[in-house]
Amino acid sequence: MIQEENxxxxxxxxYMRTELLPHAFCSGCGIGIIERMILMAFEELxxxxxxxxxxxxxxxxxxxxxxxxxxxxxxxLHGRALPFAIGLKLAKPELNVIVVMGDGDSMAIGGxxxxxxxxxxxxxxAIIVTNMVxxxxxxxxxxxxxxxxxxxxxxxxNIEPNFDLIELMKAAGATYLARWTTYHVIQAKNSIKxxxxxxGFSVVEIISQCPTFMGRYVLxxxxxxxxxxxxxxxxxxxxxxxxKSPEELxxxxxxxxxxxxxxxxxxxxxxxxxxxxxxRR
Amino acid sequence: xxxxxxxxxxxxxxxxxxxxxxxxxxxxxxxxxKEERNWRGIKKPYAARIEQCRACKLCELYCPDxxxxxxxxxxxxxxxLEVEESYERKWFDRLKKRDEIxxxxxxxx
Numbered sequence: 001m002i003q004e005e006n007x008x009x010x011x012x013x014x015y016m017r018t019e020l021l022p023h024a025f026c027s028g029c030g031i032g033i034i035e036r037m038i039l040m041a042f043e044e045l046x047x048x049x050x051x052x053x054x055x056x057x058x059x060x061x062x063x064x065x066x067x068x069x070x071x072x073x074x075x076x077l078h079g080r081a082l083p084f085a086i087g088l089k090l091a092k093p094e095l096n097v098i099v100v101m102g103d104g105d106s107m108a109i110g111g112x113x114x115x116x117x118x119x120x121x122x123x124x125x126a127i128i129v130t131n132m133v134x135x136x137x138x139x140x141x142x143x144x145x146x147x148x149x150x151x152x153x154x155x156x157x158n159i160e161p162n163f164d165l166i167e168l169m170k171a172a173g174a175t176y177l178a179r180w181t182t183y184h185v186i187q188a189k190n191s192i193k194x195x196x197x198x199x200g201f202s203v204v205e206i207i208s209q210c211p212t213f214m215g216r217y218v219l220x221x222x223x224x225x226x227x228x229x230x231x232x233x234x235x236x237x238x239x240x241x242x243x244k245s246p247e248e249l250x251x252x253x254x255x256x257x258x259x260x261x262x263x264x265x266x267x268x269x270x271x272x273x274x275x276x277x278x279x280r281r
Numbered sequence: 282x283x284x285x286x287x288x289x290x291x292x293x294x295x296x297x298x299x300x301x302x303x304x305x306x307x308x309x310x311x312x313x314x315k316e317e318r319n320w321r322g323i324k325k326p327y328a329a330r331i332e333q334c335r336a337c338k339l340c341e342l343y344c345p346d347x348x349x350x351x352x353x354x355x356x357x358x359x360x361x362l363e364v365e366e367s368y369e370r371k372w373f374d375r376l377k378k379r380d381e382i383x384x385x386x387x388x389x390x
Contacts, residue, residue: 002358007293009347013364017372021296022346028300032345070372185342211300225305228343 011039015050016068023068028224030182030208031065034129037185037206038098039069041192049196053096056085058110060136061210062102062129079109082117085124093268096125096196103130103144107163111143118172121200122267127192128165128203131210132218139213146251149218166258169203176202177258182209183231184255191257199266207231207253287336289352290328296348297325303340303349309333312340 008018016039025031042050055066055073058081066073076084085099106114106128117124133151134140140153143163150157166177176198180188188206195202209215209231215222219230231253238256241249290311292303304312304326313329326349328334336353352358 001289002291002352002361004291004294006295007291007348007350008296009293009341009344009350010361010364012347013361014368016347022298025345027298028302029345032347033343036342036345036347224300224302228302228305 011036011043015039015042015070017070020068024064025061026210026212028209028211029061030131030206030210031062031129033182033185034062034100034127034188034206034208035065035068037189037192038065038127040185040189041196044189045193045196049096052094053098053196054088055098055100056081056088057100058102058105060102060105060134062100062105065100065129066098079105080113081105082110082113082124082126086117086120086122089122089124089268090271093123093272097123098125098127098196100127100129103128103132104134104142107143107165115168115172118169118174118201118203120267121173121175121264123199124201125192125195125198126201126203127195128205130165130205130207131214132162132207133210133214135210135213139217146218151217165203165205166254170259173201174203175200175259175261175264177260178203178256179205179207179253179258180255181207181231181235181253183228183235187255194257194260198260198262199269200261200264287331287334287351287353288355288358290331290334290340291350291352292325292327293346293348294319294321294323294325296346297323298346298348299323299325300345301326302343302345306339306343308337308339309335 012018053071055069055071057063057066057075059078063075067075074084081099081101085097089097130144132144134142139151141151141158145151145158146162148157166179169177176195178191191204195204209224209227211222211224211227215227219227221227235253235255238254241254311328311330311334312326314324315327318324336351338351340349341351
């Protein structure tokens with residue numbers, strides 16, 4: 001029998017800084033499940049890939065996600081995780097650079113960096129943790145908050161329509177797009193695996209629960225089990241959603257793999273070609 | 282339908298934060314909440330009906346804190362102890378080496 005006093009899961013023992021555990025997230029937070037998705041993906045990709053991987057993260061609860069990994073991590077400014085990651089990728093094109101950002105980090109303050117990274121099609125993997133409010137600072141309205149939700153800064157209901165990240169990224173020119181919730185662990189793991197192997201700019205949006213603020217303000221239920229049940233009942237796969245009318249899809253989460261274009265040329269390859277063309281001989 | 286023989290469902294005292302997502306995820310009703318609190322003041326779940334466990338490992342999948350693991354047989358138990366030896370030891374040796382270098386007065390490492 002194994003002692004339960006200081007027990008840790010085998011994935012945590014292999015890939016995480018166990019002296020920092022238990023981590024700082026609230027009870028039932030979805031970021032722990034997202035950490036598990038990333039680690040499971042790398043368990044299948046192998047140790048070689050893990051050694052060639054560097055993580056970059058911004059500010060917010062989601063910015064703490066890679067800090068628990070035994071890997072190279074840069075914890076950067078608010079909204080500026082992508083510029084740091086682009087610099088890292090340009091300096092060492094052979095690295096897998098994974099950027100973990102929250103919705104405020106990527107869509108609100110860092111929105112411009114996101115669309116221009118997608119336009120350049122640079123080989124980063126952006127894992128975007130969406131929880132529909134600014135949770136670190138106490139539940140203020142975010143660009144992803146659904147219309148009508150009561151938050152701390154919108155006490156009479158949100159009057160703004162919310163962002164659809166997938167449509168935005170499609171228009172900006174990203175070449176791999178997927179969206180899952182924390183309920184779909186295996187599917188999200190497969191998507192992350194594909195995104196790491198994919199050469200261009202890939203975005204995996206994961207809708208995560210925040211029982212403390214998103215549960216309280218947006219969904220009116222603060223038990224993580226209830227929020228998981230809500231994800232289970234309200235998510236629709238892309239193929240099924242294509243057959244339904246917009247009225248039926250209101251308030252639902254469309255999940256699945258939206259786009260995969262491996263043939264578009266990546267930015268560092270273009271840069272290499274340019275160097276060959278105009279470089280000194 | 283007969284269930285698989287499961288040796289142990291280990292729930293960590295150190296890591297469990299009592300969100301009970303494992304109980305929500307379990308389709309067979311294996312886990313239940315313990316009455317007494319542990320040293321961190323948490324009523325952690327325990328395997329009340331371990332003979333019902335089919336080792337589907339959904340509780341592991343949905344645990345955000347890496348606190349629960351289904352240990353099917355001795356083979357798996359051996360693997361866990363092996364990982365502890367090889368990975369943990371290596372990491373702590375590296376930390377120790379770094380501390381030694383810092384104590385010599387090299388501040389940038």
